[in-house]
């Protein structure tokens with residue numbers, strides 16, 4: 412029997428189509444500098460402070476994804492996947508606090524930069540009940556996948572990642588987080604398979620906008636602080 416061609420799914424098709432922005436988000440100069448050991452400490456401290464604020468704002472977004480997974484998904488395992496993500500944000504906030512003291516970053520004085528505020532506003536808009544579940548799941552996957560891909564790169568063979576920064580890389584670059592991203596991707600793909608043309612257009616747009624926000628987010632580290 413002839414084998415059916417591998418069904419690649421919408422997300423992989425879109426990643427191919429938008430490869431340059433995807434690479435810009437997952438192989439940003441800041442991430443590459445962590446991997447090759449040339450990272451400067453003030454960039455890392457800036458990123459740490461900004462990301463701590465981002466993650467605090469990401470919690471209500473993930474909570475809203477959780478509610479949608481309970482109400483709109485029709486698949487009981489979706490809730491468990493998102494709940495796992497929310498639970499790990501609890502550990503993550505504690506991790507940030509430890510890193511903050513380690514690197515002498517006082518989060519209470521960190522002011523959110525424009526890129527951070529714009530990303531937060533984008534997430535707030537996605538929390539509207541008007542936004543379709545398939546679109547939310549696509550955005551959620553992209554947000555998590557950029558960090559997974561970026562930090563896993565810093566742990567790949569041949570890295571010269573400074574020991575002090577391997578904690579950050581393991582947080583998002585570990586296999587468990589990779590598995591979790593893959594579960595979120597499967598949820599998104601399942602929803603996209605049944606989505607209307609209009610929803611597909613919206614999901615592709617949201618995917619590209621997440622990637623743009625992620626690039627702008629990494630860019631903040633250039634300024635140092």
Ligand SMILES: Cc1ncc(CNC=O)c(N)n1
Nearest residue numbers: 462465466503554555558628
């Ligand atoms: C800007 C940004 N994007 C994605 C993540 C990863 N998700 C949760 O931690 C993150 N921490 N920060």
